[in-house]
Amino acid sequence: MTIPDLRNVRIDSERIYLREFLEADVDAMLDMHADAALARYQPTGVFDRAKVEGLLSQILDDASASPRTEYKLAAIWRETDQLVGMGRLGIDRDGRHRSAEIGGVAHPAWWGTGGSLIGSRLMLHLAFDSLKLHRVWAHLHRDNEAATMLAARVGFQREGVLRDHVLVGGEWWDAAVYSILETEWRPGKRPYLVAATADADRLPA
Numbered sequence: 296m297t298i299p300d301l302r303n304v305r306i307d308s309e310r311i312y313l314r315e316f317l318e319a320d321v322d323a324m325l326d327m328h329a330d331a332a333l334a335r336y337q338p339t340g341v342f343d344r345a346k347v348e349g350l351l352s353q354i355l356d357d358a359s360a361s362p363r364t365e366y367k368l369a370a371i372w373r374e375t376d377q378l379v380g381m382g383r384l385g386i387d388r389d390g391r392h393r394s395a396e397i398g399g400v401a402h403p404a405w406w407g408t409g410g411s412l413i414g415s416r417l418m419l420h421l422a423f424d425s426l427k428l429h430r431v432w433a434h435l436h437r438d439n440e441a442a443t444m445l446a447a448r449v450g451f452q453r454e455g456v457l458r459d460h461v462l463v464g465g466e467w468w469d470a471a472v473y474s475i476l477e478t479e480w481r482p483g484k485r486p487y488l489v490a491a492t493a494d495a496d497r498l499p500a
């Protein structure tokens with residue numbers, strides 16, 4: 296089965312929607328990434344303007360690549376049109392195993408509002424319903440309680456720990472691995488979804 300290259304992805308829920316990033320998102324991204332609390336469990340650390348501009352330019356390049364293996368989408372709070380987070384789906388090994396890594400961050404000012412729970416489900420809708428993937432996995436810093444609880448709420452299962460998985464500032468971090476399979480992603484979990492649209496360059500075989 297060929298995984299389609301989706302362009303112009305937009306996935307709507309009542310409170311937030313996911314869309315492709317725009318060049319004009321630099322300031323909003325910088326605002327989100329400036330808070331050290333966001334970087335606490337991220338190996339990438341705090342982002343300055345140059346780093347945000349580099350990230351955005353890479354995101355825009357990845358969005359037009361073929362095959363498209365990187366989906367980084369902006370999460371927008373519908374009522375105010377503010378950028379409140381970012382979700383990432385990175386397809387492993389050009390999709391030959393229908394597996395992808397998921398990740399994301401939420402703007403600290405919006406933590407606890409439930410947006411990441413919705414955003415995670417919208418990203419899983421993209422993974423399982425649109426891209427027809429089989430497995431979505433995440434690796435989390437083992438002390439990252441918020442992300443661990445979020446993964447459990449969404450339906451991920453803990454697989455184990457990769458010991459000393461990354462070296463950050465001279466310190467080894469263990470990574471806890473979580474996954475969810477297409478068979479565990481049931482239709483009953485989509486009442487939040489309003490609409491999803493995307494242009495597919497190639498349709499699944």
Ligand SMILES: CC(C)(COP(=O)(O)OP(=O)(O)OC[C@H]1O[C@@H](n2cnc3c(N)ncnc32)[C@H](O)[C@@H]1OP(=O)(O)O)[C@@H](O)C(=O)NCCC(=O)NCCS
Binds near residue numbers: 410
């Ligand atoms: C992890 C993160 C995305 C959660 O974002 P959030 O917007 O606060 O999450 P939500 O408000 O949608 O909460 C959803 C669920 O996550 C869990 N959760 C969120 N924050 C939590 C916290 N501080 N402690 C424990 N559980 C927490 C809860 O289960 C919550 O559901 P509940 O309130 O109904 O119990 C956010 O803390 C973040 O951006 N952290 C930094 C980046 C990161 O660690 N990303 C994940 C690794 S890629």
